[in-house]
Amino acid sequence: MTTAKTPRPARAGRPTKRQSERIAAEIVARARELFIAQGFAATTMEQVIAACGIGKDTLYRRFATKEELFAAVTQKALERTEAWFEAVAAECPERPLDRVRHLARWFLDANLDPELLALKREAFIEAMRARPLVGADPFTPKLAEAIRAAAAAGELAAPDTDFVADQLIAALVLGPSNAALMGDDTLADPAARDAWFDRAWRLFVEGAAPGRG
Incomplete structure (x- = not known):
């Protein structure tokens, strides 16, 4: 007579690719919350482990350093920003100069977005410590296009489009963005931002109009 063997508990295997991707996404999401709430320097890998409820090895197999993890957070933010940009670009008016205005307004909105501001602030601080954590800007070349x-249509005098794109961003974005980085929330109100942008845009276009330079 044979006796039935008690089945052994199934051993947990390595996560599938999909499970691993979900774990990585959860780590990045929790790390993003911590980096935004308390900054890069104050956030520790141990805090991320606790926030995710995972083991130490689970984190370090995917992100060997805090810098790698922050880079993943900023990459995810970049992907969301690119999707936002593409949605805005798809709704651009047909007239070339109106298209420039439409995209320039997006630059202002993107640079005043609270999440992007917070990540930009942390990246800037770390860059000042000789540890740049973000890559090149992919959006300015699209504005230059x-x-x-608009220059080809005779609506802007722009012999050097890259230079004009830089100046447009400087005129319409950098001032408010830098002020917001320092805690100024004057343009957080949409109506205030509309009014400011309209004034700045008129000044820029009048200075860049054909025959004025």
């Missing part, structure tokens, strides 16, 4: 089209 729109300026090039």
